[in-house]
Amino acid sequence: MEKEIVLSVKNLNVKFKLRGRALHAIRDISLDVYKGESLAIVGESGSGKSVFTKAFMGLLDKNGYIESGEILYKGQNLAAFKTEREWQSIRGREIAMVLQDPMTSLNPLKTIGAQIGEAIQLHQGLKGKDLKAAVLEILRDVGITEPERRYKQYPHEFSGGMRQRVVIAIGIACRPRTLICDEPTTALDVTIQAQILELLKSLKKKYQLTTLYITHDLGVVANVADRIAVMYAGDIVEIGSCEEIFYDPRHPYTWALLSSLPQLGVKGEELYTIKGTPPNLFQTIKGDAYAPRNPRALKIDFVERPPYFEVSPTHRVRSWLMDSRAPKVDPPEHIKKLRSQGGIYR
Amino acid sequence: MIRYLAKRLARSVITLIIIISIVFLLLRLMPIEGYFQNYDKLTKGQIHTGIVNMGLDKPIPVQLKNFFIQLLHGNLGVSRIYRANVPITEILAGKVPISLTLGGISLILSLVLGIPLGTLMARFKGKFWDRFGTAFIVFIQAVPAAVYYLFIQVFGYEYLGFSMLFKKGDFTTWILPIISLALGNIAYYSMWLRRYMVDESNKDYVKLAVAKGVSSKDIMMKHVFRNAVVPMIQYLPSSFLNTVIGSIYVESLYSIPGMGGLLVDVVKRQDNTMVQAMVILFACVGILGLILGDILMTILDPRISFNKKGGAR
Numbered sequence: 001m002e003k004e005i006v007l008s009v010k011n012l013n014v015k016f017k018l019r020g021r022a023l024h025a026i027r028d029i030s031l032d033v034y035k036g037e038s039l040a041i042v043g044e045s046g047s048g049k050s051v052f053t054k055a056f057m058g059l060l061d062k063n064g065y066i067e068s069g070e071i072l073y074k075g076q077n078l079a080a081f082k083t084e085r086e087w088q089s090i091r092g093r094e095i096a097m098v099l100q101d102p103m104t105s106l107n108p109l110k111t112i113g114a115q116i117g118e119a120i121q122l123h124q125g126l127k128g129k130d131l132k133a134a135v136l137e138i139l140r141d142v143g144i145t146e147p148e149r150r151y152k153q154y155p156h157e158f159s160g161g162m163r164q165r166v167v168i169a170i171g172i173a174c175r176p177r178t179l180i181c182d183e184p185t186t187a188l189d190v191t192i193q194a195q196i197l198e199l200l201k202s203l204k205k206k207y208q209l210t211t212l213y214i215t216h217d218l219g220v221v222a223n224v225a226d227r228i229a230v231m232y233a234g235d236i237v238e239i240g241s242c243e244e245i246f247y248d249p250r251h252p253y254t255w256a257l258l259s260s261l262p263q264l265g266v267k268g269e270e271l272y273t274i275k276g277t278p279p280n281l282f283q284t285i286k287g288d289a290y291a292p293r294n295p296r297a298l299k300i301d302f303v304e305r306p307p308y309f310e311v312s313p314t315h316r317v318r319s320w321l322m323d324s325r326a327p328k329v330d331p332p333e334h335i336k337k338l339r340s341q342g343g344i345y346r
Numbered sequence: 347m348i349r350y351l352a353k354r355l356a357r358s359v360i361t362l363i364i365i366i367s368i369v370f371l372l373l374r375l376m377p378i379e380g381y382f383q384n385y386d387k388l389t390k391g392q393i394h395t396g397i398v399n400m401g402l403d404k405p406i407p408v409q410l411k412n413f414f415i416q417l418l419h420g421n422l423g424v425s426r427i428y429r430a431n432v433p434i435t436e437i438l439a440g441k442v443p444i445s446l447t448l449g450g451i452s453l454i455l456s457l458v459l460g461i462p463l464g465t466l467m468a469r470f471k472g473k474f475w476d477r478f479g480t481a482f483i484v485f486i487q488a489v490p491a492a493v494y495y496l497f498i499q500v501f502g503y504e505y506l507g508f509s510m511l512f513k514k515g516d517f518t519t520w521i522l523p524i525i526s527l528a529l530g531n532i533a534y535y536s537m538w539l540r541r542y543m544v545d546e547s548n549k550d551y552v553k554l555a556v557a558k559g560v561s562s563k564d565i566m567m568k569h570v571f572r573n574a575v576v577p578m579i580q581y582l583p584s585s586f587l588n589t590v591i592g593s594i595y596v597e598s599l600y601s602i603p604g605m606g607g608l609l610v611d612v613v614k615r616q617d618n619t620m621v622q623a624m625v626i627l628f629a630c631v632g633i634l635g636l637i638l639g640d641i642l643m644t645i646l647d648p649r650i651s652f653n654k655k656g657g658a659r
Contacts, residue, residue, distance in 0.1 A: 057557060059553065059556060059557060084561060084562060088559050088561065091556065091557055091558065091559040092557065092558040092559030093559060096557065096558065097554070097557040099550055099553060099554055099557070101550060104549060104550040104551065105550040105551055105553070105554045106551055106554070107551040107555070107569050107573070108551075108573070108647075108648075108649055109572050109573055109576070109646070109647060109648065110569075118555075118558070118560065118568075119558040119559065119560075122558070122559055122560065123559060154648040154649065156648070156649045167554065170554065170558055171558075173558070174558065174559070
């Protein structure tokens with residue numbers, strides 16, 4: 001089945017200017033996002049997963065800029081957008097975002113109704129009664145009971161989980177095609193996390209959304225994602241379907257990431273950690289960015305950046321281990337165990 | 347809300363009663379010269395009859411009681427030295443409106459100019475308006491007020507043809523003092539507004555507003571500004587009421603018959619009843635300013651509740 005591409009990123013490079021030096025945050029990423037899919041971008045803090053998606057909405061911090069590359073969306077190149085007016089045709093209307101911390105992402109002085117209504121008014125031009133009716137409908141959609149009463153309330157009268165529902169309501173209020181969820185459950189407690197993920201899944205179905213999840217929680221990923229992109233040091237090192245990444249990971253970094261799952265730990269033993277620190281992105285990275293931390297690194301890993309190797313039509317890996325000349329390296333025991341256990345689905 | 351207000355007012359009245367009692371009692375410790383304009387020339391008999399006439403021979407609790415009764419009738423007593431035997435309310439009635447009008451106009455002017463300046467500075471942080479405003483603020487803060495007050499007076503007189511002295515009926519003579527009074531406040535309001543707005547615009551809700559497609563102008567006006575104003579609004583009633591105290595320097599520079607320096611004056615001349623009346627007046631102003639400030643805050647910020655204790659967050 002041929003899938004329709006909604007968003008196509010080509011050789012994107014994002015840099016940040018910091019005290020006269022340039023930090024290379026996104027290093028030459030190419031990625032296609034298909035219509036209606038749910039793509040999870042995973043990686044540790046500072047891997048650039050958040051910056052990557054912010055670039056789609058022109059939300060980079062002031063010192064950040066797209067150095068080269070294209071972000072193609074509906075025939076337009078978002079990477080070339082300069083003015084606020086251009087971005088406003090995208091923000092909220094086409095691509096919307098759910099931020100991490102619902103406690104701070106709502107304006108404390110405006111009612112919930114006003115904050116959701118602002119987005120609808122902006123993009124659909126509704127006013128007065130129609131506007132209110134639309135807001136109430138969205139409140140119902142995100143599972144807020146007694147919307148009539150809640151409409152007039154302020155954020156401080158809502159609990160964390162409820163606020164995140166409101167933030168999601170704002171996100172879908174303008175009927176975007178794509179919803180970016182930037183760690184949507186990180187700030188919530190575990191019991192609420194599942195509810196929010198369920199909500200996001202049902203909304204995705206109802207509004208036929210394409211969703212991008214940014215997260216470092218592989219549990220969340222297993223729950224919601226069709227495809228997974230693993231990011232390391234500003235690059236996608238491995239991308240594949242959910243099954244491929246969990247059952248047949250090929251990149252040593254993905255192995256390490258999966259090995260760090262507490263579910264795989266043996267009782268009484270220390271949890272697995274990846275030794276070392278991510279590379280300094282102020283410097284030009286030579287070879288494979290993960291090589292210095294990779295116990296199985298090959299000589300060539302320090303010399304030349306690996307290209308993508310195709311494992312299957314949906315599964316690509318940037319690792320020299322996949323080269324036909326490379327010695328055969330087995331994934332660590334943990335990963336095999338994961339395979340036999342049937343993943344982290346419980 | 348009404349219950350809270352009633353409670354709050356009752357508490358203020360108690361505070362006021364305590365302040366008045368303390369002031370009254372302290373002033374009773376002052377030498378009795380403070381009740382006579384020409385104490386040195388009077389005989390002992392004359393002084394005695396004077397004291398009896400003023401009721402100062404009675405026991406202190408009785409005097410205090412009489413003073414409160416007098417206050418309840420809206421009578422602050424009679425000046426003894428500053429303007430002998432003129433009711434204090436009459437003296438103040440001539441002075442308070444002048445200081446309050448001048449101060450009020452200058453406060454409005456400083457809000458009208460300071461708020462847009464602060465907003466511009468925050469919106470174009472690091473650009474022209476921010477630098478311009480910063481230079482202005484640093485100038486006003488660093489140069490002693492007396493220097494630019496004098497400069498304004500001389501410049502206005504020499505080049506713009508304004509009068510050097512204040513005349514009540516002639517509004518053109520009001521302009522220079524009002525500008526002088528406003529400059530400091532313009533700097534103050536723009537500085538704090540800029541700071542609060544910059545703080546607010548780094549918050550997450552601003553990021554979400556950008557993400558939902560709100561223009562940066564609307565974000566500043568509809569989201570950031572209101573949040574930034576909340577911490578400032580509390581002091582607004584106090585700043586207005588405090589103009590009652592007047593400005594010693596500006597008022598003497600333009601010979602304005604206002605309240606400026608009146609308290610210092612009557613303290614120096616030991617006019618006991620005047621000191622007492624003015625301290626009471628200023629205490630009222632302070633207390634009222636605080637109450638009004640709190641009310642304004644509650645109106646603007648829904649998180650602050652009158653009823654619950656520590657309810658929000």
